[in-house]
Amino acid sequence: MKYIVILGDGMADEPLAELGGRTPLEYAETPNMDRIAREGCCGMLRTVPEGFEPGSDIANLSVLGYDPRVSYTGRGPLEAAxxxxxxxxxxxxxxxxxxxxxxxxxxxxxxxxxxxxxxxxxxxxxxxxxxxxxxxxxxxxxxxxxxxxxxxxxxxxxxxxxxxxxxxxxxxxxxxxxxxxxxxxxxxxxxxxxxxxxxxxxxxxxxxxxxxxxxxKRPSLEPFREKYGLAGGVISGVDLLRGIARLAGMEVIFVPGATGFIDTDYKAKARYAVDALDRLDFVYMHVEAPDEAGHMGSVEEKVRAIERLDEAIGLILERPETVVAVLPDHPTPIRCRTHTADPVPFAVLGKGKDGVKGFSEREARKGSFGLMEGAAFLPMLFST
Known part of the structure; x- marks a missing residue:
């Protein structure tokens, strides 16, 4: 079995009056994310431990199973790596x-x-x-x-x-x-x-x-292969995620057109992720665009980023025998234009089915996984 996590940075949000009381995730056309939720299982993930700032460094370490209370020293050294x-x-x-x-x-x-x-x-x-x-x-x-x-x-x-x-x-x-x-x-x-x-x-x-x-100062991360017994790789257009990958001994997969901004090549990331699964067990595909749109305070750009990511996910869903998960690392609400520490929705295809109708903050709260802690996410994903 192969595994892929699709991480839409800052994708979660709050209900917005200009979207009729819906969040960008609820408003956007996301047939592929909805399929993952509808045919799979959902839940909520607490990615930021109490007392920590809700940064992408903290949240992504958590999603990858590295407890920030043990492994985090600062964002700078991750990007240095x-x-x-x-x-x-x-x-x-x-x-x-x-x-x-x-x-x-x-x-x-x-x-x-x-x-x-x-x-x-x-x-x-x-x-x-x-x-x-x-x-x-x-x-x-x-x-x-x-x-x-x-x-x-x-x-x-x-x-x-x-x-x-x-x-x-x-x-x-x-x-x-x-x-x-x-x-x-x-x-x-x-x-x-x-x-x-x-x-x-x-x-x-x-x-x-x-x-x-x-x-x-330089942190120490347990090698990903020793931690999980799997060969892993990371696709991202930003130094932070590439640094975490290098410190964890994961392959850094470079994708032409990956910019770390809203103009990134979403489908190229998906194609490279699918190809990488021929040699790796696990790929973490990080997309920065929704977070950048949140910081811009642009509802239109955030919806567009979510929809373009969803189109790319369609390419990934064509690959057989692959467990696919989708989630944000943290919310970046349009209202405040910065990160918050609220739990985020996640959906997993290939770990059963729980009857959730679509992928959103509201729907994921109905999921069978309930509320999980960030560091428990990958162990759950890899469990038989």
């Missing part, structure tokens, strides 16, 4: 967004979804003036900052404070002075940078500075 950065003893890696701040206000947590090439050009010039601190360009606005002797700091994800003044959310704690110095230097370097001049001329948000957050 994806980028091939081997953190040395004492080094602290922070996720480092390129952001747009105007008059002290967080206007845009991703600098207008700046391109990877533009981000790399900005960070290359910033790296020249930072001394012992290093910055590494990643994908689009998602980059990395590494302190040689980090001790940790209290930070806030920039997507949580869009439209707010940043002063009260600046880093605090042992690394704060260094982080703030790096942020100030970035503002100086970026102020009249050719990349930003060009972006302003094109009517795009400039990257006015960096925003470091969620720092940590």
């Amino acid at each position: 994806s980028m091939g950065i081997d953190l040395r003893e004492g080094e602290m890696a922070y996720r480092c967004n390129l952001v747009t701040v105007r008059d002290g206000l967080m206007v845009d947590f991703n600098a207008g979804h700046i391109s990877s090439a533009e981000g790399a050009a900005l960070l290359r010039d910033l790296d020249l003036v930072l001394g012992g601190v290093r910055v590494y360009p990643g994908i689009s606005y998602r980059n990395l900052l590494v302190l040689p002797e980090g001790r940790g700091s209290l930070t806030t994800p920039p997507h949580d404070i869009v439209g707010r003044f940043i002063q009260e959310y600046l880093p605090r704690g042992d690394d704060a002075a260094v982080l703030l110095e790096c942020m100030e230097r970035s503002c100086e370097v970026f102020a009249d940078h050719p990349v930003n001049r060009r972006r302003v001329q094109e009517g795009k948000n400039p990257a006015t500075g960096i925003w470091p957050w969620s720092g940590g």
